[in-house]
Amino acid sequence: MVLEIPRLAIMGHPNAGKSSVVATLTENDRIAIDKRAGTTTESDVYPVVIDGQIVIEFIDTPGFQNPSAILEWFQLHGGQSDLAAAFVSAHRNNPLFAHDCALLEPVAAGAGIILVVDGSKRIKEKDRVEIELLRLTARPRMAILNNLTRQSRHLEQWQNTLSKGFNSVREFNAHRATYAERIKLLNALKSIDQRWEQRLEQTIDAFERDWERRTDQAATTILDLLREALAFRYTESVKNNKLVFQSGRDQVKAEVMAAFEDGLRTLEIKAQEQIRANFHHNVWNVSADSILGRDLLSEDVNKTLGISKRQLAMVGMATGAASGAAIDLVAAGSSLGAAAFLGAAAGGMLGLMGGTALAKLDIEKAHGTQRFTVGPVSNPRFPFVLLDRIILYSARAMNWAHGRQAADEEAPDKVPDKDLPVKGFSEALTAQQQRELARFFSAARRGKVYEREDQCRDIIKGVLRDVAESRIDSRADL
Ligand SMILES: Nc1nc2c(ncn2[C@@H]2O[C@H](COP(=O)(O)OP(=O)(O)O)[C@@H](O)[C@H]2O)c(=O)[nH]1
Ligand SMILES: [Mg+2]
Known part of the structure; x- marks a missing residue:
């Protein structure tokens, strides 16, 4: 049986460390870190290829700009089964929403979500808005605490807030994570949504075989x-x-x-x-x-x-x-x-x-x-x-x-x-x-x-x- 390739959109504020997380997860040290300002409107897809086969794709998205507009729309249209897809098809031709559409497009197309937050910073209202709107997408989702400055003061509050909208909240340091930690991350993702279990199982197998080789x-x-x-x-x-x-x-x-x-x-x-x-x-x-x-x-x-x-x-x-x-x-x-x-x-x-x-x-x-x-x-x-x-x-x-x-x-x-x-x-x-x-x-x-x-x-x-x-x-x- 050929399973669909897992696709994961990496989301979060500009400078939260999204590109760094993608670089670490895809073992691609050529991804531009820090170059894409918040004005970038496109998502970049980074596939992981093993034995000539794509085993997983990570999508480096532009950072959130105006999440409250999206959340408001989601709350107004709560009856829709797939809010991200509905939002994109309703606003596709509206230049005012170009950025939001670019951001939600991978999710609308079926990607799972990894939210990256800088756990060393205090939680702001904007963060709560993002967490809530991602929860409403109903996609398999995980939050990553990328503790940029190694401040642990706010970590517990982040854990509590994130766990309201995400099935899995993990610390994952884009600068320190090892192979074993990458595998653990995928395993955690696998267990949060049954629909994804099999495909991620396949991905993890491919990673493990490749590492052994x-x-x-x-x-x-x-x-x-x-x-x-x-x-x-x-x-x-x-x-x-x-x-x-x-x-x-x-x-x-x-x-x-x-x-x-x-x-x-x-x-x-x-x-x-x-x-x-x-x-x-x-x-x-x-x-x-x-x-x-x-x-x-x-x-x-x-x-x-x-x-x-x-x-x-x-x-x-x-x-x-x-x-x-x-x-x-x-x-x-x-x-x-x-x-x-x-x-x-x-x-x-x-x-x-x-x-x-x-x-x-x-x-x-x-x-x-x-x-x-x-x-x-x-x-x-x-x-x-x-x-x-x-x-x-x-x-x-x-x-x-x-x-x-x-x-x-x-x-x-x-x-x-x-x-x-x-x-x-x-x-x-x-x-x-x-x-x-x-x-x-x-x-x-x-x-x-x-x-x-x-x-x-x-x-x-x-x-x-x-x-x-x-x-x-x-x-x-x-
Ligand atoms: N010390 C440290 N810096 C990080 C870490 N992750 C990202 N950064 C830095 O934070 C800045 C923004 O990272 P980037 O990945 O470009 O964030 P993005 O805008 O969310 O894609 C860069 O200068 C990174 O080197 C981390 O785990 N530790
Ligand atoms: Mg970036």
């Missing part, structure tokens, strides 16, 4: 990143005549090391772009002082993320030190620990993570040239750091409300950065899970396929699900 896709991106980053090497052949003096050799070493590090950074950025697209983000800024704004290879990131020394030692034992921890700082023959070399060349900063070299530098002599190769990563903590960082990024992508957009960083409710998580995610895994990942890492370093990769995928998906449910980052401005 995106979580799986994110896990694929993360596994690919780890595999590619851990197998990554950078090689450059240099003519012997450039290597006669120590300074020439030092320069080449610094260059290949820098190129190697940039290669790792590029792989991370590629994975981040995939994650961002997967969760439909086009505009967002990551604050420079967050752990996501720092350089991947900085000591800050290394200190904050990854697993503890103790855990690392246990994991190292479990994998028979195959992680390569043993080879750092070795400077023998043509093979130099990158840290040892950098200690001399760059003050010991570059290539070091937690006092351990990131990777090994090999120099192979051939006819008239020398081949410098850096990689693969030998630092045993690095894969856990890289994993934690991409999970942190995913957490942000999963939980960052699309209605918030990027320009919001000056907003009064911006959460201070001190709420940043101080630990990585991998540290909270069980020893067995860490060992499983460590085995995958050591296979990846050798460019081998890990036969139990599915277990790693499950571990990563488990972390992503936790992150989406506990909204780890919507509190912290990552």
